[in-house]
Amino acid sequence: MSAPAPLARHILSLADTKRLLGIRYSDWILGSPSIETGIAASSMAQDEWGHARLLYSMLKRLGFDPFEVEHERPADRYYSAPALDRPFEDWAEFVAATVVVDGALAVALESFGGGNFALARSRVPKMLAEEEYHRQFGAAWFTRLAGSGGEGAARVRAAAFAMLPSTLVWLLPDDDLNGTLVEEGAIWAGARVREACEARIGATLAAAGVALADIEPARAGWDPERRRGPGAPAEEAVERARGDRNRALFVE
Amino acid sequence: MSGARGGLAESVYEVFARKTRGEPLRHIGYIDAPGDELARVYAWKTYDEENWFEMCVVPRGAVIPVNRTDGPWAANRPGGKDGAG
Numbered sequence: 001m002s003a004p005a006p007l008a009r010h011i012l013s014l015a016d017t018k019r020l021l022g023i024r025y026s027d028w029i030l031g032s033p034s035i036e037t038g039i040a041a042s043s044m045a046q047d048e049w050g051h052a053r054l055l056y057s058m059l060k061r062l063g064f065d066p067f068e069v070e071h072e073r074p075a076d077r078y079y080s081a082p083a084l085d086r087p088f089e090d091w092a093e094f095v096a097a098t099v100v101v102d103g104a105l106a107v108a109l110e111s112f113g114g115g116n117f118a119l120a121r122s123r124v125p126k127m128l129a130e131e132e133y134h135r136q137f138g139a140a141w142f143t144r145l146a147g148s149g150g151e152g153a154a155r156v157r158a159a160a161f162a163m164l165p166s167t168l169v170w171l172l173p174d175d176d177l178n179g180t181l182v183e184e185g186a187i188w189a190g191a192r193v194r195e196a197c198e199a200r201i202g203a204t205l206a207a208a209g210v211a212l213a214d215i216e217p218a219r220a221g222w223d224p225e226r227r228r229g230p231g232a233p234a235e236e237a238v239e240r241a242r243g244d245r246n247r248a249l250f251v252e
Numbered sequence: 253m254s255g256a257r258g259g260l261a262e263s264v265y266e267v268f269a270r271k272t273r274g275e276p277l278r279h280i281g282y283i284d285a286p287g288d289e290l291a292r293v294y295a296w297k298t299y300d301e302e303n304w305f306e307m308c309v310v311p312r313g314a315v316i317p318v319n320r321t322d323g324p325w326a327a328n329r330p331g332g333k334d335g336a337g
Contacts (some may be wrong), residue, residue: 003303034284035284036261036283036284036285036290036297036298037294039294039297039298040293040294040297040298042297043297043300044297133293133297134292135297136289136290137290137291137293140290140293144286144287161305185289208331236258
């Protein structure tokens with residue numbers, strides 16, 4: 001797969017992040033704090049994979065082979081947000097990701113759906129409607145852990161602090177390709193995205209004493225081709241994302 | 253029924269839903285949740301087999317039985333065990 005143009009890079013970044021987030025959610029279908037929480041994790045994982053498929057399918061219009069994009073790329077060709085490169089170590093990381101990463105993804109979708117790319121304008125609203133339950137889930141759990149004091153509060157706060165610098169850079173790339181998309185009207189300008197991010201997750205993060213304005217974005221090592229910081233998702237997750245074990249059974 | 257599980261206090265919420273505007277709400281099940289916000293999310297994600305027109309959750313403790321003295325809401329009878337009367 002050759003280096004994508006700005007719009008394709010943007011779609012790949014959204015789709016790969018959703019696919020990896022779905023995998024990380026799926027790790028907690030069993031072992032989360034309650035049966036209901038596990039069911040919610042399962043449903044959210046399926047939402048993310050469904051959204052990823054819709055986003056990958058948009059690439060067909062841009063001349064990409066969807067099969068190659070979904071099933072053939074190695075880990076270092078994934079465009080996913082760095083906060084998802086490794087599994088969540090504990091429930092606090094899961095909860096922090098529902099606010100920080102899922103929240104950033106929703107804001108990125110709002111921006112994309114509010115732009116002039118027709119496929120995004122028609123498909124994103126349903127995704128955002130489903131994302132509303134992710135927002136409620138994340139906000140309720142984050143606030144609950146943050147307000148519990150002790151270890152749970154410390155862990156969720158630390159997890160949010162660890163994910164935010166790379167995720168804010170992912171949400172707000174400061175490079176020419178992203179600037180081109182803004183100029184073409186395909187996505188919102190950075191200031192509006194930042195404002196939407198504050199509106200979506202600012203109050204929730206504040207419950208743990210985290211202020212978005214105080215976070216220094218981690219711009220070192222930015223890879224303009226993959227629209228992300230350094231590193232790559234763990235091979236095991238990419239094998240699952242590609243469906244390696246089912247390769248002989250693929251039906252398209 | 254409320255309880256603490258390793259520090260995670262949860263309550264039971266009854267779930268009611270209907271498929272169309274004109275249809276009566278019916279009781280479709282229950283979920284455990286630590287609060288109203290998560291009860292809404294858990295109910296929607298747990299009972300997602302239908303394209304519901306409307307879904308509501310009600311804390312089990314808020315359901316007051318009228319004629320029965322048994323069943324999941326019996327304790328809420330005025331004068332009943334843990335009831336409001």
